[in-house]
Amino acid sequence: MGFLRRLKRFFGSTTPEDHAPDPAAERFADETEDEEPEYVRKVTKIRRDVLEMVFEAAKASHPHEFGGTLRAEGDTVTELILVPATIGGERHALLPLYNLPVDPSIIGTVHSHPSPYAIPSDADLSLFRYFGHTHVIVANPYRHGTWRAYDHGGREIELEIVEDSF
Numbered sequence: 001m002g003f004l005r006r007l008k009r010f011f012g013s014t015t016p017e018d019h020a021p022d023p024a025a026e027r028f029a030d031e032t033e034d035e036e037p038e039y040v041r042k043v044t045k046i047r048r049d050v051l052e053m054v055f056e057a058a059k060a061s062h063p064h065e066f067g068g069t070l071r072a073e074g075d076t077v078t079e080l081i082l083v084p085a086t087i088g089g090e091r092h093a094l095l096p097l098y099n100l101p102v103d104p105s106i107i108g109t110v111h112s113h114p115s116p117y118a119i120p121s122d123a124d125l126s127l128f129r130y131f132g133h134t135h136v137i138v139a140n141p142y143r144h145g146t147w148r149a150y151d152h153g154g155r156e157i158e159l160e161i162v163e164d165s166f
């Protein structure tokens with residue numbers, strides 16, 4: 001499948017504003033041109049145990065941010081992968097992700113905000129555009145109701161919570 005068709009499949013239905021040239025989309029297409037189509041499959045669910053690990057990691061890192069990546073199988077986020085070098089230290093926990101090798105099963109990022117606001121910062125938006133398509137931010141106090149998910153463009157998306165075994 002050509003990458004334009006895969007892109008169209010990834011972005012789904014478009015609105016007029018989506019027709020504007022999007023440098024992030026072009027970069028995404030370039031990076032994934034030789035990857036399996038699975039990489040651009042829409043992810044719509046997250047396993048409950050993954051979310052709970054996210055909450056625990058965020059609490060353990062507080063008042064610092066923690067950062068990690070998310071692995072998906074099919075349409076479901078199934079695994080949290082911590083980025084060890086970043087835990088507790090840097091001002092922005094996710095910057096080392098720019099150096100990660102390409103792994104098609106890694107579909108996005110997760111990080112915590114020690115503030116009560118799960119709103120992406122400008123740096124977050126840059127990272128979202130650069131890396132993956134499904135991103136989670138969990139805000140203090142790191143529990144259900146304090147996390148949100150975003151697509152590569154920083155638009156809020158819904159992730160359905162599914163039980164661990166299914």
Ligand SMILES: [Zn+2]
Pocket residue numbers: 111112113119120121124137
């Ligand atoms: Zn952030």
